[in-house]
Amino acid sequence: MTTMTYRQALHDTLRAEMLRDENVFLLGEEIGVFEGSYKITAGLLAEFGEKRVRDTPIAEEGFTGAAIGAAMLGLRPVVEIMTINFSLLALDQIVNHAAKIYGMFGGQAKVPLVIRTPGGGGQQLGATHSQNIELYYAFVPGLKVVAPSTPADAKALLMAAIRDDDPVLFLENLALYNTKGDVPDDDTPAEIGKAAVTRPGRDLTLIGYSRMAHIAAQVADQLAASDGLDIEVIDLRSLRPLDRPTIIESVMKTHAAVVVEDDWLTYGIGAEVAATISDGAFDYLDAPVRRVAMAEVPLPYSKPLETAALPSVDDVINAVHQTLDAVGRRHQKVGHD
């Protein structure tokens, strides 16, 4: 076990996978000489050379297409798209090619491609550089979408993604790069499609992923201390495939759920989770599932407005209290002496 940042875990895992398998190579904007906008690829050009660490032009559609071709012919490309916002330029390649080739051509070619890309707001990068649009990819059969929230998961899921024969969108988060955590020293890849119950509890199920998994854990800790609540927290880890059994099993136990997401409410990931609960645990629900999401606006640049638009710990606490009120467990807000 070693304590390291999320950034370090990604870097070390990329390097280890490149050492393990010579078919693994990296391409993307500014990943070589500049060592990556977020320094995930620091030192790798020097170690592995230009053949395996390729700086590309600012042309997402072009280099994503090139990576798909390389993957079809047996290489294992790991593409870095500087932020998920720029992946829209490669949408046709990802959705119409990477996701479809295996099925459309009768399994003649696999596409073992990984697209690493960070999302997330809160850095004052403006509306076009702060989005959480992983949903666009989680929507598409033929793709896998994973979203680690901890350094340990960053390692285990990146290993799994690189070794997976399907195209995987690997969602990172700008706000998580500097977070620290324990990372196991052994090389066991995660199972893609498995959520983690990061905190067991009985009173309510709180579901999140990526940055929101942290917010959920923080809320659970805070409410355990202040209100004596016993909240179960689920970190989804994988958005496609979605681990429906873990979600359903939890809600069957707690009878109430709140979903927190960094994206917009309408048609968001939370809507899919809520529908999953309705399908699988309807007869166990004692209150409607609540969702906490970002305000339905393009994210403002102004810091106070940006903070107000993003879901906060207080927003989540509010939703938890309202849900628990609805099942008759009133929080102590009234009548202190």
Next chain:
Amino acid sequence: MIEIKMPRLSDTMEEGSVATWHKHPGDRVEVGDILVEIETDKATMEYEAYEAGILTEVLVGEGDVVAIGTPIALLDTGVATARAVASPAASATDPGPVSTRPLRVDTVETVTAPVTVPEVENGPRRFASPLVRRMARQLNIDLSRVRGTGPGGRIIRRDIVDFDDTSAQLDELVVDAVSAPPVIADERRGSEVIPLSTTRRVIARRLGESARTIPHFFVTAVVDAEALVTMRTELNSQLAAVARSKVSVNDLLIRACALALREHPLVNASYVDDASTTMLIHHRINIGVAVASENGLVVPVINDADQKSVGELGVEAKRLASLANDKKLTIDQMSGGTFTISNLGMFGVEQFTAIINPPEGAILAVGSTTVEPRVVDGVIEARHTMRYTLSSDHRIIDGALAAQFLRTLTTFLENPWSLVA
């Protein structure tokens, strides 16, 4: 415009009465202002405003009793009522970038169904959570007889758990009794129907369940209280000299029980249920003191009694008893106990047995301190003597443990300086 509804202020509350309105029609209300004092089955509590606005109408007058969820006042928040009653299409949020809507999209109000209870042809429709409908099918419960305490009167799991035929009949009886003049129910006995207070109904249900389900057993011990009485007299004369409040036998008992529980943590414990493979041992010693208040039996709890001095325990016990008489105890002050003391000594009772206050594991029933002839060193002497009986839950406490606990307790009381050391 929003409706202020009768809030649920305690676990066992089913209805509440408006004690005092702090705001009146036309008054400006800010978030956190005290709107109204509500009298529940256990206490009178202040209810704060959760939203700001103008109080436009009071729907329930002072002294009137209504069920949880019943609108008691209208508050004009400056927001049109459209949100609660609009069709889904009208309330759907337009995600367009140019909007005069508030930035924060309130996920709750956008998507929550209206919480009014629509009238249908054969009376109001009864909402129940899906979980409740499933439980009702399994337990064969007629939901039309269950009172819902969730939002808008929705029947929630707790309502089913609380529900049994007896309580339903009691509800009907109370409703009849309140709405009709007193009637002679039984000519032969000349009986009159008297409504049960909510407190009484809670006592009936909880103690009935305790007596029916917990295998009680009783162990009685006798204390030579001579040293205790002498010490207390001496202590109180010294305290009086410095104008401090006196120490009662009960304060010393609370202290002794707390110390004895610390030595026997298995008595400070709870059985969970038959399905559970675990029991609970409580690391905090929170002692409930049964108080026969003017409003019925209540058990305020002294938290961490083992951490407090006899003087502190006395002050806290006195304060809680006076709050009980004023019906001002909060739910917090009446929950979380791990052991209860019931003392009928002041009524001249020699000894008695008490029913365990669930989910606690034991209760101590204390009789009066009287002068009795006792043999001390082969000589009959008049000595102060006290008897008490421990009722224990035999599912987690065995006879030997109960006896050891009482021996420790008796040792503390017979060597009372250790209690103030």
